Amino acid sequence: MRRFIFVLALTVFAAPRVCTADTPWPQFRGPQGDGIVSGRSVPLEFGEQSGVTWKTEVPGKAWSSPVIADGxxxxxxxxxxxxxxxxxxxxxxxxxxxxxxxxxxxxxxxIQLKLLVLDLKTGSLRETIELTQIDRPDPIHSLNSYASPTPVIDGGQIYCHFGTYGTFCIDRQSRDILWHRRLPLDHAVGPGSSPLIDQNRLILIQDGMERQYVAALDKKSGETLWETDRPQMDAPSGDQKKSYCTPIKITDPKGREQLICMGSQWIVAYQSETGEEIWKVRHGKGFSVVPRPVYSDGVVYFCTGFGKPQLWAVRVDGTGDVTDSHVMWTVRSGIPAKPSPILHDGLLYVIEDNGIASCFGAATGETVWKERIGGKYSASPLLVGDRIYLGSHEGDITVIATGREFQVLAENHLEGQIMASPAVVDGAMIWRTAEAFYRIDG
Incomplete structure (x- = not known):
């Protein structure tokens, strides 16, 4: 039996850096949390019969993305x-x-919640770590899973978050569970927010039906360091207050460290050490927000969630309620409710849930191009070099070129539904479908 250390009873976003061949993939959307890979190339064309180094079927159902370190x-x-x-x-x-x-x-x-360990080189399932069993779990949306949040690797530990069903710290070498917390929450349609590691803190967005707040846990012990309630909302029910976003960590032009935590009706920046509010913007009535924000040069870009999704650009150098002073622009149509955006070389790329891809200028929000690709999308896009990879529910992976001219470079297909965002390491892509993991090499 594994050792459990119980404590009483969501991933690192750093300054931009080039991802080299030995850079691990520690969190949702990669080392920088933005879905961008620099200094590497991966295959353009592949499929079940081409480019697949290995394919490994795994048990259970989960939309969480893979994280990778040390092979x-x-x-x-x-x-x-x-x-x-x-x-x-x-x-x-x-x-x-x-x-x-x-x-x-x-x-x-x-449900039995588990952590799987696969060999990066061979795809073999090295170990299955049993975390917990939940009897009579809450219902979830048919498009969600009970294991949708992506874990985060920090040094020798990995942190797994399942929303209301528990948060676990596991030693990657011994495979022991070092601590376990359960912070009850009514998600309504299941968990979705992935965790963030910020220095000694594990940051969790806890936006449920009955209560909406952000929490920081001590990453060594699991003890609560701070909790901050979200701003007051005027929604008629908790269904319009819940949210499923993943935070980012930035340093603004004034040198202030900020935890930017998108939620229903409001986006809020908090002091990472204390949880105190720095600034906030009321973005309207958007709710059940899934896309992770992206940041560059003093501006945060975010989607507003379900309802009528919009894309907003907001300067981050303010204090207090800056709704009337710091909003640069908004785009009110053609915006995804689930996939996160890509920000690269002054352009923002999005793939709408119903398969329409768009490119906007980051400075003004003007539409550069908009084209229908087809299919349904939940996974966030991946940018490698000058190519963007878009994985659909139907298992189709469309590769488009970056830039001001729309161009489809390749159309690939893997068997099975794609809901998880892909990872890249050692020049290889790791894709997760509903049934299997794939390693794709050139």
């Missing part, structure tokens, strides 16, 4: 015990769900 791929999964249709309906009724919502929700009788 090992780490990924969470949730193994579900499925109910019969009669049991499913009874579970939904007992959870207090309105009957009109039954079709869009999934529920399990129980």
């Amino acid at each position: 090992e791929i780490w990924a969470t999964t949730a193994v579900e015990v499925f109910p019969s249709e009669t049991e499913r309906l009874e579970l939904l009724k007992s959870a207090g769900i309105e009957e009109k919502k039954f079709k869009q929700l999934a529920v399990a009788k129980s």
